[in-house]
Amino acid sequence: MTTHWRATRPKDSHWREVSCREAGCAQYIGGWQTVLSASDTANIEYIRRSGMRYKEEYDDRYLIRFVFEPGQECFEGRAGGHRTLIERDPVLKRDSQVMEPMEWLDRMNDDLYQIRARQ
Amino acid sequence: MAKESGLGMSVAVDDSAGTARTISNDITNLDWATPREEQDITGLDKSARERLLTLADFSVTLNGVFNDASNMSHAVFATVPSTSVARTVTITISGQVLACEAFFSDYALSRSSSGELTWSAPGALSGGAVPTWA
Numbered sequence: 001m002t003t004h005w006r007a008t009r010p011k012d013s014h015w016r017e018v019s020c021r022e023a024g025c026a027q028y029i030g031g032w033q034t035v036l037s038a039s040d041t042a043n044i045e046y047i048r049r050s051g052m053r054y055k056e057e058y059d060d061r062y063l064i065r066f067v068f069e070p071g072q073e074c075f076e077g078r079a080g081g082h083r084t085l086i087e088r089d090p091v092l093k094r095d096s097q098v099m100e101p102m103e104w105l106d107r108m109n110d111d112l113y114q115i116r117a118r119q
Numbered sequence: 120m121a122k123e124s125g126l127g128m129s130v131a132v133d134d135s136a137g138t139a140r141t142i143s144n145d146i147t148n149l150d151w152a153t154p155r156e157e158q159d160i161t162g163l164d165k166s167a168r169e170r171l172l173t174l175a176d177f178s179v180t181l182n183g184v185f186n187d188a189s190n191m192s193h194a195v196f197a198t199v200p201s202t203s204v205a206r207t208v209t210i211t212i213s214g215q216v217l218a219c220e221a222f223f224s225d226y227a228l229s230r231s232s233s234g235e236l237t238w239s240a241p242g243a244l245s246g247g248a249v250p251t252w253a
Contacts (some may be wrong), residue, residue, distance in 0.1 A: 002154035007128055007212060009147050085144055089213060090128045101213040105252050111153055112251045
């Protein structure tokens, strides 16, 4: 007999996408390097067509190093990967039943006190 | 989008050195389970099952988004496989606080097909006392 108590913050309702600048992204602040195999033409062409500011260096015949300047959205930021929490109560569930925060806290505490009393 | 009203949720977990680190901003889900063991004590004279509730347990599973910034979730849980320390988990929801001592048994990283890197850290009660909200 197991009761599950869940507090969830779904991606769609409790988080929002933010830019690299707002997220304080280290790559935005300090720039970054991406090293690719010279045969990785798809990604190399993507970078060359991206309009980003970078320098291209050849480590050897097989590797290309792209050195990106600071102040640009990184690849994660461009893909919407930086998120920040919206200040909002989590969705609270007892098993599959959604509850208001105070009801959920009371019910969980009743349960925990009962378990404690039996210890 | 502006910030919305609500008291939100705060989560702090000890790192392996015992320092509480607030990692709320990495947490997407929390799951507590309160299982209760049952003992079957049905006598031969009974026509239906007779049971007693025996040991209780309390476990918590934290799920979140990978973050390797200093003192955030990766710094806290990266030491789970290499250390054996009970960690204090403190959760605050709507001004109520639940604090428990737990052993974390895993720090499982997962990359989805869409590229999201998430983690899951299950912990089990270590001190023998079930915590309550206060």
